[in-house]
Amino acid sequence: MPLTDAKTKNTKNNEELLNTVPTLDEDYDYGFSDDVKPVFSTGRGLTEEIVRTISREKKEPQWMLDFRLKAYKIYRRMPMPDFGPDLSKLDLDDMLYFQKATDKKYRNWDDVPDTIKNTFEKLGVPEAERRYLAGSAAQYESEMVYHNMKKEFEKLGIVFMDTDSALQEYPELFKKYFAKLVKPTDNKFAALNSAVWSGGSFIYVPAGVKTDIPIQSYFRINAENSGQFERTLIIVEPGASVNYVEGCTAPNYSSDSLHAAVVEVFVNDDAYCRYTTIQNWSKNVYSLETKRAQAMKNATMEWVDGNLGSKITMKYPSVYLDGEGARGTMLSIAVAGAGVDQDNGARMIHHAKNTSSSIVSKSIAKDGGAVDYRGTVRFDRDSDGSFAHVECDTIIMDEKSSSDTIPYNTILNGNVSMEHEAKVSKISEAQLYYLMSRGITEAKATEMIIMGFVEPFTKELPMEYAVELNRLIGYEMVGSVG
Amino acid sequence: MAFGPKTLAKQAIQDQFGPRDHSAWLTAQRLAAAKIYGTAPWPDFPKVQFHAWPLFGAPAADAGIRYPDGLPDQKDGLLITPLLDAAIDQMPWATQYLFQEATVKDRLTAFHVAQINSGLLIHVPDHFHQADPIVLNTELLAGRTAHHHVLVVVGEDAQVTIVDRYTGEVGAKSGDSVVTELVVGAGSRVNYANVDAFDDNITAFIRRQATVAQDGVLNWTGGVLNDGNVLVDTSTDLVGTGAEADVKMVALASGKQIQGMNTRITNIGRQTTANILQHGVILENATLVFNGIGHIVKGARGADAQQENRVLMLSRTAHGDANPILLIDENDVKAGHAASVGRVDESQMYYLMSRGLSRDLAQRLVIRGFLGAVLTAIPLPAVQKDLIDTIERKLIHGQAVAHAQE
Amino acid sequence: MDTLEVKDLHVAVDDEDGHQVILKGLNLTMHTGEIHAIMGPNGTGKSTLSETIMGNPKYHVTQGDILLNGESILDWPVDKRARHGLFLAMQYPAEIAGVTNAEFMRAAINARRDDDHQIGVREFIQKLDDKMAILDMSEEMAERYLNQGFSGGEKKRNEILQLLMIEPPFAILDEIDSGLDIDALKVVSKGVNAMRGDNFGALIITHYQRLLNYIVPDVVHVMMDGRIVKSGNADLAKTLEKEGYVGLRDDLGLDVPLTDEPAADKKEAH
Structure with a gap:
């Protein structure tokens, strides 16, 4: 059975890096x-x-x-x-x-x-x-x-x-x-x-x-x-x-x-x-x-x-869908900690028939950070039969942090369809309680929920990058419970 | 006329309205608005290019409106007074809430306030409880620019239904404005329904600003069915703890018109609940822009802000915008939005047509179903019917145009 | 031998309907090596008792105490209670996307171990395979996201799987039989019975006697209106099944309304 390799490697990778990289800032290895x-x-x-x-x-x-x-x-x-x-x-x-x-x-x-x-x-x-x-x-x-x-x-x-x-x-x-x-x-x-x-x-x-x-x-x-x-x-x-x-x-x-x-x-x-x-x-x-x-x-x-x-x-990376049947996707995560303002998004411009696009955005704001989604989906006149899907999810970890979701969906063709959904919330208390009821500490439980939240992103990364990203987010989460 | 005058001369305002106002306080408010007009920013209507619209009509010398059914009866302590004739200085409830500072900060509202030429002050007393709705029918007269202002103050623990309908006389063009301020007192429950159905000779700026106090509930339904270019700003501030607002809007755009709508709820108090539901249908070459704005300010712990924006496109050349915006400055919240743009549901069409209905009729039924979530919430059956008839008429026209193009 | 004591417990809950007092002076003592069952009509506070022992922050103890091996645990957060030996198989376990079942259970086991003695991958997989076999669970269940999209029966099995993996001294099973068909009920019972022994105690909360045919309890308690009104051996459950709660109430001469509100119990758990 394949057991979460990422997790297993995570620890090892962590040790390796700690031994080789002089740490100048406890949250940032590369400083x-x-x-x-x-x-x-x-x-x-x-x-x-x-x-x-x-x-x-x-x-x-x-x-x-x-x-x-x-x-x-x-x-x-x-x-x-x-x-x-x-x-x-x-x-x-x-x-x-x-x-x-x-x-x-x-x-x-x-x-x-x-x-x-x-x-x-x-x-x-x-x-x-x-x-x-x-x-x-x-x-x-x-x-x-x-x-x-x-x-x-x-x-x-x-x-x-x-x-x-x-x-x-x-x-x-x-x-x-x-x-x-x-x-x-x-x-x-x-x-x-x-x-x-x-x-x-x-x-x-x-x-x-x-x-x-x-x-x-x-x-x-x-x-x-x-x-x-x-x-x-x-x-x-x-x-x-x-x-x-x-x-x-x-x-x-x-x-x-x-x-x-x-x-x-x-x-x-x-x-x-x-x-x-x-x-x-x-x-x-x-x-x-x-x-x-x-x-x-x-x-x-x-x-x-x-x-x-x-x-x-x-x-705001964009895809101009200029040929019939073209596809564009954006899968993104953003983590904004203290003093950080992440203003990210995507633009999908449907400019030909039967084009499709998908935007999935996962954002986390903590320690007073601001994380915004700012995106555009546009269906031009000639985009018959095209389709777009947008999903934005945000977790705001504490009362100092904030998040704006600003999507513009412009439609200039009657023969298209678009779905857009977004949610903003704090970490789910029910999930936290459940994990903690199994003996997992609040900090670890929080980290697990966050990792799960960004998993649709990490699973798309090559393994080595997924490990690194999990580690980095883990670092970001340290001290976020208190 | 486009873009409006650079400034509004105080002396001209004084000369024009000073003699007519029954209240020095009102004249002073006009002058204050005129003063900020020149430097005030445009109201923010994302994705609507309205700056060159002829919105700055010089107000008609006498009122640019009439009430075809007269004004509602004043009973059980209900007070309804024409704004310009009122001794506002002696009405503390009016001076407290009229032209709140937060309301008059953009260029269009400042222009409006400086040039009000008709309006109403309505006071619903504490504990007011009347099953019959208060119905206001207001008609804008052709070619006679109206800047019409209404203040509705509902006291505490009252229950009231208000139907506020606007139509416009067919005829010469004008650029008008209608601003309504609605105050929902603590513990009150207000059903407010507005219908805007101006003909295409009227270009208008319509703004409705509500505040809801502690445990107040505002159920708001709006039908935006104008034929001309119109901006509609619908804003609610949930100020008190536990305040709730449920705002449902339907809009239909046809011909070449542009209707730009901002529907905003701001959660300020704790445990406040905001719901926005907007359904729009776009025909022919029209443009309809839905900006849904859910804003939770810092400190609004336990706030809930949800919104749903749905747009149905009935023409290849229509232009729709569904922009669901969330601005969240607090973490102990639940906020969500959904938006969709699409065509008429073909499986519903198939089902109806399999029962022998023509494509056009089936389409109109499906659309009525689509708008039904909002239409059924309109408190007065007559208004509901009127709205449905208006929509029906526009749809039939739109279908005819579509057939002509085929 | 470990001991769990509940003394004169009074509990209030804040829910959508406001502040309600649910438990009104409940007493209970149990030791490892014993299986206790609590039966009672809906809305009588059974789930409140289990959530309060576990430490759900929605429930407020207004009077009384809960002791684990003589030490009060009222001030302990839920994770500490878990690490010190309490386990609650929940009626409505949370769903968590992106976190796999296996990853979660490994974290739960390791939370009980110090950094130098974390469970090895091989040991963990071996144990997981063994326990899943007991419960007739397919391997892919381990790699699915935690409770995400699980059917009612899969969720119950998964709760018992966690019990078998974590091996706590005390388990509370909150209506583990609800919504299970007879085959699933047997499987779940097999899992619990596999835990039986001197180092394990369980508190089984159920509405029906049926489950107790498969997990035979040492002690049966009947709860009404926030208190335990009668205790006895396994036969008490059978008597109840025959006579119903109304019969027992009248025998005891209690003045408790028994308007069985099916919705009430659910509300407690959420």
Whole structure:
């Protein structure tokens, strides 16, 4: 009988990590920092000249410089978002917009400079790559320092590299897709990313090539007041499939860092993409991301999105269901503890016949944290026969915490159906009593109920990530009973 | 006229209404509203683009309304007074509750208050207990802009049913406003039913704001069946411990009209219970936006806020929005919402048609069933029938339009 | 030998209908090695007694005491009572999605052990397999979510499975027979009988005598209006079955209304 492996491994994993990771903050394992002098930095603040410098440093073609400069102008002009969390404390003039940690990108961990390699060792990145990944990449500050793909996958014609290299090596493919889903005018932080983007993953899966084995990128911010602006571009050709995973951590600092990524995913006819994120930023990081996918005829796009850390997260991954029979899903959890404002959601735009979408959102607010669901489901005129399902569940653990659920469901076609449900409550007293009546302590019972609550999410993760996530949530729950 | 004047000149308000108001207090309130008008924010109607609507009609010199059935009898201590003729200064219950600060904070309400040209003050005394409903029929006159304001104060431990119907005279266009303030006293049970059925010559801002005191119960049913572009804001504050509100709304949108509805209940007191049920049907090229807002403020321990928003789309070119919003600042609560948008249930259609009913008739019956949850809660059979007839008429028209397009 | 004593217990409950006094001076002493049965008409406070002993926060002791091996447990939270030997097979066990049955039982067993002596995976699985075999339960029941979507009979079996896994000194079985067909009743009884011995005591709460044909009690108590009105041996249950509660009430000359309200007992449990 398969007994909850996750639980069994959980303990072991816990011990392993406690032995290897210096704990700086009892709630956050990854809060350590390294003393790494960047080989190149544009310094604090942002000017047009810095945008030019970044492009020059990367030896980019003229069109990209033009794109960046245009985006920079848009960024200067655009207002901050007029909804959601308070961003007034975010000091954009104090950020470091571009820092290069190494001179080159490595394909062998042995070549990566020791300090940086050690960081990723502590984070378990090379270990994971050896054990269960098809390919792995690691970004440190502004640029990827490492990427590698196992030979057997490379042979299939799958391209996996950092986005900067892709611009050089696949210029035509790049130009065809880049910024086609997320334009600089989309929002202020998409404009900022477009002006100063650096790093990120580029994945191209040729027609008919299927990989179930995940490809992973790990994003690490190290320096104080760092801005990380990676740009990820995934192209899944007809009939192909890909499973991409990203993780993010940063050190604890008293001042803020900014992560403003842009992700574009193109899922062509009959193709499949799953994009899994485990965001575990330290509590001084603003994570303001724009993630968008396009699903063509009978294609499937799945976002699996776990949000545990950060100071403020604003992220609403979307799927444009642009081909007949396309499917889009979002499965997300968010945990907001003290001082954290998680403003997450999803957008499903039904723009073709017989498309379907599903959003399942699980949120937990505790210790004064705020966790909001903000989503949109839109059925356009041409979405005959389409269907959407939305489920939002929230547990508010204590009287200091709060949660808003703000779903917009816009329907411009009479021949569609949509179901939406949401619940907000505290932890069920009946469940707590039942578990405790078997001798389980209140703290453990609470943790079990929370784990059960997020289980629809964790069961979708690769085992190793599920273990890690359970552990992280377990940590978050410590001390939440009192 | 669109977007309204930048500011409202105090002198003009003073000159226009000062001589007519029977109460200096009222004039002072107008001036206060005029003062905030220029800087007040728009009312928040998510997903409704109403800012260019002609909502800022200059008020008719004399009242822009009439009461076709006259005003209800004043018996058992019930008091009904035309607002402009009342010596409000001498009516403490009115000065206490009229134009509550929280009510007058948006641009449209401020405009309304500054320019009220008709209205009623209604006082239902403590322990009032009358089986017959108080029925108010109000007709907006064509081309004569009305800014109509009603205050209903129900005392303690009273039981009362109020039916508040609005129609509009067919004719010249106008941009009107109707604001009702309803106060439910401690331990009182109020059934309040409103029907809004303006013709398409009237663009209107309709706002109804209720507060419920300790252990008060408000059963609210509303029918929103206008033909023109209308904003309807229905808000209830559950202020007292144990207060309850059950708000049921039906709406039907047809033609090219836009009806934007905010239906909000705020749980403020402990152990308060809020239920919202909204059913809407959209025909032709119309737009109907349901914003259901359940708000539980910090300290409202034991609060329960539930809402359900259902929209039925009868036309491919209709536009519907069902936005169930929950704002929760307290953890000892139960809150839930559900929303759905869909088509007419085909299995119900099949069943009815298998009994020989035509598709159109079957469809109308299914829709009436869909709206039934709210229609049956309307307290006065005559009003219920009137509502059903109005819906029927619109559905038949909508079906004819649909057939013409086929 | 462990001892559970209930002394002059007065209990009130807050429910939707307000504040009600349910138990009005109940006395009961039981030891491990004994099976006691409590019978009584609906609405007489049987479930209140079991929930109060277990420590359901909805029930308030207004007078009297509950002692486990001489120590008052009134101030103990429910989990502490459980770890010190009390077990309640509930009438309406909670459903918890996302938590598997096996995971839950393992946590319950480990809650009784210190960190260095947690039950091993193999040992746990072996024990689980054995106990599930006694109860005729299929293996997949262990991996299903805790009580989620279980039928009434599956829930009862699952309660008894937990009893067998946790092996507490004292178990209270609250209407474990309600809603069971005769085959399921036999299985559940087999489970309880498997626990019988010097180190186990049980308090069986039931409305009907039928269950007591399968789990023969050492002592039978009859409860009416919040008190125990008569105690005896297993024959008392049979007498009751014949004469009914009304007969017994009249024999005892009690002034207790017996309007059997089927809904009342359920309300207590929720």
